[in-house]
Amino acid sequence: MAALLDVSSLTIGFGDAAAVVEDVSFRVEKGRTLALVGESGSGKTLTCRSILRILPKAAQLRGGSIRWTPGTDGAALDLLTLPERRMRDLRGSQISMIFQEPMRSLSPLHRLGDQVSEVLHLHQSISRAEAKRQVLAQFDRVGFADPERAWRSYPFEMSGGMRQRAMIAMAMVGRPELLIADEPTTALDVTTQAQVLGLIKELQAEIGMAVILVTHDLGVVANMADEVVVMNRGRVMESGRASDILGAPAHAYTAKLFAAAPMIPATPSPARAMPHDDLILDIRNVSKSFTMRAGGWRGPVAVTACRDVNLSLQRGKTLAVVGESGSGKTTCAQVALGAVQPDPGGEVLFRPVPGAEPINVHNMTETQRRSFQRQAQMVFQDPFSSLSPRMRIQQALTEPLEIHGIGNRAERREKAAQTLQLVGLSPDMLGRYPHAFSGGQRQRLSIARALTLDPKLLVCDEPTSALDVSVQDQILTLLEDIRDQAGLSYLFISHDLAVVARIADEVAVMRAGVIVEQAPPGTLFHDPRHPYTRALIAAQPEPDLSRPIDLDLVAQGAGEPSGWPEMFRFEGTEAPVLRELSPGHMVRCHV
Amino acid sequence: MSGTQPDNRFVDTKPWVDADDLSAPERADFDASAWQLTWRKFRRHRLGLISGLFLLLCYLLLPVAGFIAPYTPNERSADYLYHPPQSINLWHDGSFIGPFVYPTVAEPDLVNYRWTYVTDATRPMPLEFFCEGREYRLFGLIPSDTHLFCAPEGATVFLWGSDRLGRDVFSRILYGAQLSLTVGLIGITVSFTLGIFFGAIAGYFGGKTDWIINRAIEILRSLPELPLWLALSAAVPSNWGPVAVFFIISIILGILDWPGLARAVRSKFLSLREEEYVKAAEMMGARPGRVIRRHLLPNFMSHLIASATLSIPAMILGETALSYLGLGLRAPAVSWGVMLNDAQNLASIEIYPWTAIPMLPIIVVVLAFNFLGDGLRSSLDPYKS
Numbered sequence A: 001m002a003a004l005l006d007v008s009s010l011t012i013g014f015g016d017a018a019a020v021v022e023d024v025s026f027r028v029e030k031g032r033t034l035a036l037v038g039e040s041g042s043g044k045t046l047t048c049r050s051i052l053r054i055l056p057k058a059a060q061l062r063g064g065s066i067r068w069t070p071g072t073d074g075a076a077l078d079l080l081t082l083p084e085r086r087m088r089d090l091r092g093s094q095i096s097m098i099f100q101e102p103m104r105s106l107s108p109l110h111r112l113g114d115q116v117s118e119v120l121h122l123h124q125s126i127s128r129a130e131a132k133r134q135v136l137a138q139f140d141r142v143g144f145a146d147p148e149r150a151w152r153s154y155p156f157e158m159s160g161g162m163r164q165r166a167m168i169a170m171a172m173v174g175r176p177e178l179l180i181a182d183e184p185t186t187a188l189d190v191t192t193q194a195q196v197l198g199l200i201k202e203l204q205a206e207i208g209m210a211v212i213l214v215t216h217d218l219g220v221v222a223n224m225a226d227e228v229v230v231m232n233r234g235r236v237m238e239s240g241r242a243s244d245i246l247g248a249p250a251h252a253y254t255a256k257l258f259a260a261a262p263m264i265p266a267t268p269s270p271a272r273a274m275p276h277d278d279l280i281l282d283i284r285n286v287s288k289s290f291t292m293r294a295g296g297w298r299g300p301v302a303v304t305a306c307r308d309v310n311l312s313l314q315r316g317k318t319l320a321v322v323g324e325s326g327s328g329k330t331t332c333a334q335v336a337l338g339a340v341q342p343d344p345g346g347e348v349l350f351r352p353v354p355g356a357e358p359i360n361v362h363n364m365t366e367t368q369r370r371s372f373q374r375q376a377q378m379v380f381q382d383p384f385s386s387l388s389p390r391m392r393i394q395q396a397l398t399e400p401l402e403i404h405g406i407g408n409r410a411e412r413r414e415k416a417a418q419t420l421q422l423v424g425l426s427p428d429m430l431g432r433y434p435h436a437f438s439g440g441q442r443q444r445l446s447i448a449r450a451l452t453l454d455p456k457l458l459v460c461d462e463p464t465s466a467l468d469v470s471v472q473d474q475i476l477t478l479l480e481d482i483r484d485q486a487g488l489s490y491l492f493i494s495h496d497l498a499v500v501a502r503i504a505d506e507v508a509v510m511r512a513g514v515i516v517e518q519a520p521p522g523t524l525f526h527d528p529r530h531p532y533t534r535a536l537i538a539a540q541p542e543p544d545l546s547r548p549i550d551l552d553l554v555a556q557g558a559g560e561p562s563g564w565p566e567m568f569r570f571e572g573t574e575a576p577v578l579r580e581l582s583p584g585h586m587v588r589c590h591v
Numbered sequence B: 001m002s003g004t005q006p007d008n009r010f011v012d013t014k015p016w017v018d019a020d021d022l023s024a025p026e027r028a029d030f031d032a033s034a035w036q037l038t039w040r041k042f043r044r045h046r047l048g049l050i051s052g053l054f055l056l057l058c059y060l061l062l063p064v065a066g067f068i069a070p071y072t073p074n075e076r077s078a079d080y081l082y083h084p085p086q087s088i089n090l091w092h093d094g095s096f097i098g099p100f101v102y103p104t105v106a107e108p109d110l111v112n113y114r115w116t117y118v119t120d121a122t123r124p125m126p127l128e129f130f131c132e133g134r135e136y137r138l139f140g141l142i143p144s145d146t147h148l149f150c151a152p153e154g155a156t157v158f159l160w161g162s163d164r165l166g167r168d169v170f171s172r173i174l175y176g177a178q179l180s181l182t183v184g185l186i187g188i189t190v191s192f193t194l195g196i197f198f199g200a201i202a203g204y205f206g207g208k209t210d211w212i213i214n215r216a217i218e219i220l221r222s223l224p225e226l227p228l229w230l231a232l233s234a235a236v237p238s239n240w241g242p243v244a245v246f247f248i249i250s251i252i253l254g255i256l257d258w259p260g261l262a263r264a265v266r267s268k269f270l271s272l273r274e275e276e277y278v279k280a281a282e283m284m285g286a287r288p289g290r291v292i293r294r295h296l297l298p299n300f301m302s303h304l305i306a307s308a309t310l311s312i313p314a315m316i317l318g319e320t321a322l323s324y325l326g327l328g329l330r331a332p333a334v335s336w337g338v339m340l341n342d343a344q345n346l347a348s349i350e351i352y353p354w355t356a357i358p359m360l361p362i363i364v365v366v367l368a369f370n371f372l373g374d375g376l377r378s379s380l381d382p383y384k385s
Helices: A042-053 A084-090 A112-123 A128-141 A147-152 A160-172 A190-207 A218-224 A242-247 A254-262 A327-334 A366-375 A393-403 A409-420 A425-431 A441-453 A469-488 A495-501 A521-526 A530-541 A550-559 B034-041 B048-068 B169-205 B207-222 B225-234 B242-273 B275-286 B288-324 B335-342 B346-351 B359-378
Strands: A005-014 A020-027 A033-037 A059-068 A095-098 A178-182 A211-217 A225-231 A235-241 A279-292 A301-314 A318-322 A347-350 A376-379 A455-463 A489-494 A505-510 A513-520 A580-581 A585-588 B009-011 B089-090 B093-099 B104-109 B114-121 B128-138 B142-148
Touching: A005 A042, A005 A469, A020 A042, A020 A059, A020 A128, A020 A225, A020 B225, A033 A042, A033 A059, A033 A218, A033 B335, A042 A095, A042 A178, A042 A211, A084 A376, A095 A160, A112 A128, A112 A147, A112 A160, A128 A147, A128 A254, A147 A441, A160 A190, A190 A211, A190 A530, A190 B346, A211 A218, A211 A279, A211 A550, A218 B242, A225 A242, A225 A254, A225 A513, A235 A242, A235 A254, A254 A489, A279 A327, A279 A489, A301 A327, A301 A505, A301 A513, A301 B093, A318 A327, A327 A489, A376 A441, A376 B275, A393 A409, A393 A425, A393 A441, A393 B275, A409 A425, A409 A441, A441 A469, A441 A521, A455 A495, A469 A489, A469 A495, A469 A580, A495 B089, A505 A521, A513 A521, A530 A550, A530 B114, A530 B142, A530 B225, A580 B128, B034 B048, B034 B359, B048 B142, B169 B242, B169 B288, B169 B335, B169 B359, B207 B242, B225 B242, B225 B275, B275 B288, B288 B335, B288 B359, B335 B346, B335 B359
Parallel strands: A033 A211, A033 A225, A095 A178, A178 A211, A318 A489, A318 A505, A376 A455, A455 A489
Antiparallel strands: A005 A020, A005 A059, A225 A235, A235 B009, A279 A301, A279 A347, A505 A513, A513 A585, A580 A585, B089 B093, B104 B114, B128 B142
């Protein structure tokens, strides 16, 4: 029997340049999941867009065919030559697509119900009442607690996970035979990702559709795929059954991807508590609440970003703060750097050299501030926005020295060249502009800029979350090397436990503005106590078929704090106290 | 397929090397400064490029307008009032003579009570080149009396006709360009300085400063423009010389234009301030002045230039409107608006349509600025290919 979708020798290019998708072939069987794996620029998105013929205008199809064989005895159609009218009939009804950015793929001006039911009205003549019935049923299926309310709401009223569920509802309501999911969970928190993946899998089993899952995450592949196609620079490197490829990657590139994928150790062992005798940074009782202006004539509302945070960073070590978006981890970092003033009662102490008189970061004299700015630097998340496009690399790297009036021109240039070498780049780059470089290269530049002042403390705000897996691996290695070479201390903010597992000496897990558990990574993975920590660990997709995501654990821990077991539950807004269960392992619970 | 194994397994057999040159630019085509990238893109915007070249030519001609014009702006030919446009011919009776004009003679039309001009098509009179005429100042400084071309003795060369005092419209348009085109530049400088200053401090500091500046902008924008112009220009003492009036007019235009620009600057600042490179600079200890100068301004200078190009036409039109109403520049100063002031009378436009010719350069220049601005704006984001 013919495969549902048969892509053969597909070649796509732009202008006169070499092809960006070259000779790509794969088949998707009915009801099966094919994962298209690759890093940015590998051509995976173009490939799946060409199935729906929604390529950018400048792209040329240079060859190959895409054959679509719907139903049990349907004739094969060539999707590349099908008239546009017939193609429109296919889109949304037989083949549908989920995009990466749930906020940008839903129209902000239309209610969810109208957007989702539009799919039905486009492809069949159906009464409004019947369409609404089907959409509500679909909303119920994708996990909206109150489908009627979801029908009436606008996308901006919903969280990212909920919006992605709405997108899935929209893609599924027409009961397609093939769902193309282009990085459907990349923009989501790990616990939400686990739930969304679980949902796709469940719905797939229910209506027996095939799925093409585009992803860069081998962990997601292991949890979802039957077949795998690994792409690099527009070519298929390796394809075959998931069990074969994940079990024994045959191509060097696949092997490289596996080596780079961060993992939570399979058999963690408890680690010794980190000593706290020479603190470089000491965050004490920090809370931060913002007042937000409510609409209309109502008074301002206080929103608590973080509460009762105590963190201490040993000199030369890495303290990681892990949590989902909105957990208060970034606020912590900003408070630690003095960019945000904490509520009265909290203080942040910084000791530049061992045994020195600590500086209170939020109550500094002008000279103290200058020296603090030299000793504490930050590495940002988005490598594309952290370097000014109008400045040459040399200007960007020497700017901190200029601000602090260090050295003359030649010395500054020399220093910039040195730091470039330190981050593994060649000093030839000094005269260039950052926009010619890739995300990983820019992230190195951004690290270099932070290092030019020879700081003692580096605050890294999700420095690798915008990067590809293999680049992420390189950057983490670089950060580790620099830490050990220069004796730096890191405050590392992340949402990814597997990344943290590798680099951190101590991990603090945050949820709803409070630290719920804190321990060295070994201890944390060996013996996670808090339901939320367990959910985070369970939700982490591992590139290992024997360790699938445990959705029950995720659902319990990642839900509202009121759904946690009695021992961990909050009373109103009052959280239980953080208790030390064993040396160096603290959990927020009632005993 | 070459590498297909049992179980549909495929492995690419082409040699694969993990070639990662860490220092090689990923996008070699972007390996240039933002200005160069913008220029590369702008070059492909044909309409914008042509308009830009045209405007460049116009501005280059301004200082030498006196040399190109056959007459000086206020030179009267009392015998040739409301003379219709003359053509310059090359061929007479089938033989090539070179550029020449036919002389004309004024005859009173006693029925319609006006002058009519009869062309004597038998006597071609060649134009003189690099000839001596009335004295003017080259670049506004060097006295000179050489003109590119002038009418031969006994004939006239009114390319676009003459006005009610017998002045050459073509020459006056060239001289008028000197004021009409520069009024936009001076106005835009004033409006830019004010707009960037207030927009920048409102956008960067936010809070109370932002509130006060925004309210000020709203108040300024709520004033009806035309009466305000009128009031301001009426306040200019009538005994001031034409140059003083010109400066005041352009400054008035600039003062009334800045609020729009300040708003654009402010909103751009608000979005740029969130960029991580700005935060990085602040965390390094850069002071606000430095952040604004080194990080914010360069990154939206190109937007500013595009919006300036789009607001110069408004200035030119503003000057024209004021002068047309008789409230802007006054004779003996020459600008396109002042010339159109003569064309206020519908009857005279009907009988002497060429007195409205100054509208043409206005339209062309305003269009050119708009095309240029549009071209600049579309090439501002050079990183999208």
